[in-house]
Amino acid sequence: MNAIFEGIGASVRRKEDLRFISGRGHYTDDMNRTGQLHCILKRSDRPHAIIRSIDTSAAKAAPGVVAVFTHADLDADGVGGVPCGWQIHSKDGSPMVEPAHPVLATGRVRHVGDPIVAVIAETRQQAKDAAELLVIDFEDLPAVAHIADAIAPGAPLVHDAAPGNTCFDWHIGDKAMVDAAFERAAHRVKLDLTNNRLVPNAMEPRCAIGDYDPMSGDFTLITTSQNPHVIRLLMGAFVLHIPEHRLRVVAPDVGGGFGSKIYHYAEEAIVTWAAGKLHRPVKWTSDRTEAFMSDAHGRDHASTAEMALDAEGNFLALRVSTVANLGAYLSTFAPAVPTYLSATLLAGVYRTPAIYAEVRAIFTNTVPIDAYRGAGRPESTFLLERLLDTIAHDTGIDRIELRRRNFIPADAFPYQTPVALQYDSGDYQSTLNAALKAADWDGFPARKAEANSRGKLRGIGVSTYVEACGIAPSKLVGALGARAALYEVAQIRVHPTGSVSVFTGTHSHGQGHETTFAQLVASQLGIPYENVDIVHGDTNKIPFGMGTYGSRSLAVGGSAMVKAMDKIILKGRKIAAHLLEAAVEDVVFENGQFTVAGTDRSKSFGEIALTAYVPHNYPIEELEPGLEETAFYDPANFTFPGGCHICEVEIDPETGVTTVVNFTAVDDVGRVINPMIVEGQIQGGVAQGIGQALLENAVYDQQGQLVSASFMDYTMPRADDLPNISVGTETTLCTHNPLGVKGCGEVGAIGSPPSVINAVVDALSDYGVRHLDMPATAHKIWSIINASGMKMAAE
């Protein structure tokens, strides 16, 4: 087994970089097809309204316009609605309310950005000009955008079929056990908190090109997707009724996803369907404002959390009640986010014996909400780690000691939590210790004193967390409501001269798969890294796959590669045994050589490959020619990366501006294939976490208008908003996948936000601040300081 991992662990520079740094990437909008038309979508500028009429006549007559489509055209063709991929059942066993999600608004618009009309013209400018000529007569309806308004008695209904705007009312855990523990508790600590609404904002706006070949009947969709096979499945089977063999979905270079490019979006169906109607390619490219009002948003939870403790500060029980905003329609995985991706993580890294959580998911007149980097785990981690510091605040127990006292001990794995998950491995004391040391926790008082002498407030905050990723065991998620499986697929094609093409169902949109996977395959097959090519993002090339999200690509996709390579190696041993006149059992494969054990008789990997394709001396009766294998890998469990993040901030009390002065992450992501890439993934995740904690907020006004719909209004973290981010790893191996890997894509965004807010609250401790919701903007902090009427302690 050890030989497998030789060469792994090197910070190999990325294969994909050459094309990106020289401007030769191939993103969807870089592509144009002969005869291509351009689609502009007329979207609702109303949060909630009845569409009385749509007059398309002027638009249809405008220069260059080829077609103008409304829902009536789609209906006439039997086009289905956008499907949801996960079904949750309420406490009473009833299925969630699943309202229709039309591709183009049908009779009613439910959020600003809801698409109503598709205008298709020879040029993008012509389509834009024509869209201005559409006359839509609306009858405005009262709207709800915020959680509190949507659940208020008598609130306007987003969908008539969802009384109280409730999609589902779900729960998990043992309520009676939790209630009993609260009865006997020495301490009870309660905290209300929100998890702010975010916009993923991958730098590449979404884009889709539909094409149709009337000779063959083949459709092609080129799209900015994290999972082309999932799009083919959803759009083909549910929306456009195109069988798989007639529909090719290509996701070329994709400029970031962070979850927002998982989902099947209406625009993909519109351009594909329109290409079929018009027999010409149709392209739609989102502009940024459009992205703000049509890409799925993230987070937006309001929770109450209560912990029961004994007199020594041991956790007895946790009770959580959450309202989760799902937006106006159900996006692909939305129902899973606040439930099985969030509430199941409420044990965190702690041995809390009893947990009960209830989640009410609601509709509002806002953009649909779905998984955004971390998807549910940042919400539960923020809740838990803020609650931990609040417990420390209320009980006077040191926050580090409180964590240590309640950690799941390293020898308790596998550890069954009270909320369904079984953690396979971890060592939370060790990541905490390493982070405390790296962040010089003990030196903080001196740094605080020095900052105070400069008139600055200084605070330090810690977060210890675990998350569940590497999603996911198909049988388990099926039982929990997933309408799809979550295995992954790899095909390894060894070419006659020994080079290798790897076809993976995962998709790289910044993660560096072309490098990491090549390292993995090269080291396992004992061939040069340069001889391995990774192919992804095309349903016509790759057998199948579920794509990239939930930090699953290496843990699930990489494991599928190992499984396929095992088959290659076994076949290679059979061929070698024939050539070397030995028994298969006596042939071992090591460092690219098939050798008869204990002898110097061997054949190289290249010789075996050539023999497989030129089978002149070959056991042709027993063995097929060729050397190509496919494997489906269905994981036995989730993987559980975890660790400790420590943030140190300075606040200028004159302005309320918070500066992150130090950030230290020590994470356990399992075995690391490419440390450089892992570090980069964690730094990027932390940057998004700091963004959530201090800067980012998607704001709707009371009437449901999206106020923050551009980079002028939505604060993206810029280079001078962020610190250097120190990353370390402490490794325990995943016990159930062949690589021992856990995943690193989301840990940064999951672990960091509470560490930032804990640091801000610490810095503001003299002002009596117990909790602060995200984002901790300068205005919010300045208002607290100003209202206190207090001057700095040092003054």
Added chain:
Amino acid sequence: MPNVTLTVNGKSHTVEVEGRTLLVELLREKLGLTGTHVGCDTSQCGACVVHIDGNSVKSCTTLALQADGTTVTTIEGLAAADGTLHPMQEAFREHHALQCGFCTPGMVMSAIDLVQKNPQGLSEADIRHGLEGNLCRCTGYHNIVKAVSAAWHTMHGKELVAAE
């Protein structure tokens, strides 16, 4: 429709444009230079940065007509004819300063201008401030700052003393 004559990456072009045509549209759609990207519509993200007469400019808020008679360099024009990369491109690759690559062309073009205009030196804070017109969602900027610092040393012929 009026004509624009400009030199792009050493090659002269005369292109018919509409009055409203943006420089980035001319580059991407008329000249096929798709390395220059569009990431926003408010001149905030910097994915579209090119050099006009040696200065970094956001091509999404420059009319093609404004570029008449100028010399434009895009990301495709940085490497030498033999394929040798510009030191900034090398530094981005060496320091893993890119992930999805979408912001990279604009980031590289801005960074080159920043380095060229600051021969006296660039602190980490200078680099962070100098790049605040370019958004990156993937890297957290940590490695971009490292890359630009390293490229400053290469471009100004100074030896890089390991700072970390």
